[in-house]
Amino acid sequence: MQKDFRLEWRQRAALNGMLLYVGSTVFVCYLSFSLRGGQLPAPAWNALFWIVLLFSAVNAVAKGFLQESRGRMLYYYTVVRPQAVILAKIGYNALLLLGLALVAFGLYAVVLGNPVENTPLFMGNMLLGAVGFASTLTLVSGIAAKATNSSTLMAVLGFPLMVPMLLLLIKVSKNALDGLEFEASQSSLLTLVALNLIVGAVSYLLFPFLWRS
């Protein structure tokens, strides 16, 4: 499994592209809001941040399967178990998304101000979000890669599936922005963890079937 992870890491050509994508999106947000002048209100800051993350996540993860060549897939198929492949992909995507989220947060804080008052909670929330997005989108991109019009399908399948997670994430991060105590968002965080576990487990179970075809 570790070897598989390294294989994923090796073809990180898309990484720089993704970094640029996030950077330019944040900058566009900054430019469009600076026209009005003044500070963004916290709810808008929050919503915008998660929308930026959502779109960059879909773009980043979609690359995972869509760019995979047929020969390489066949090679993986003979060498490793499908479970190892999906776990490695999810792990890699989670790390990738976490990195992207951190970069986005840094840029965002620089140009649009940083109203976060409870930073550990915000970071933890971002970690859960990265893992959740990764486990949902990895399977979806695997499904979409099999179909004919994959890039449309990726958005159509991915967005509704991520909404439950996104709602919880936005709620918790709003709490973090307002500097509420940890207890206030405990139940949402637990649900988020449970949701991640469900999605991860279902991906783990279903991927071997997807792989075979």
Place this chain on the structure above:
Amino acid sequence: MKNTWWKALSVVLLLYVAVAGLLMPVPRLAILNESIRNLYFHVPMWFGMTFILIASVYYSVRYLRNPAPELDIRAHESARIGILMGCVGLATGSIWAKYTWGAWWTNDPKLNGAAIAMLIYGAYLVLRSSFTDEQQRARISAIYNIFAFATAMPLFYILPRLTDSLHPGAGGNPAFARYDLDSDMRLVFYPAVIGWTLLAFWLAQLASRVSLLKLKVYEKQLA
């Protein structure tokens, strides 16, 4: 004609629900008033949808274990009937909301959750139509069906409970649950749930039969 008793039961129960649901006395609750009768039509839709979607997932799991086209057709038709029930549920809820809350749609977690779950299943239909190879379509839509079920059910049953909601049964609004649901209403409500659920299964069965026949005709033409 041995196995038709449950269809007859469904018809009888639904006739009873239509008559008794509109004529039987209902408790006077603030805000709800007579519109509480929607309980017999709106809520069973969601029950029926849940059961038929469970059946759909069951067929999908069986398809993955044993790829027979019949199982795929059953899973697909069950999911379609589930979507139909969900849409009718949204429509009845919307009409009810117009008269009770004064708006067709409100920004409420329960409503939004249901709408998003419908989108998830709408994506299932889109996914099915974007394959040309039948076996691949069957396998991948079975995978997505299971995945969709696992993410859609929290939208109905877990997430709305975490927040306050305008919807009856949450946030201190007059609820259909427990003490508010008096014994008169139970007499109609439980038959309504059973009746609509049976109707959903009946519809799914008919739809799958039609699809199976179409498949057979198609195979004959090929031969």
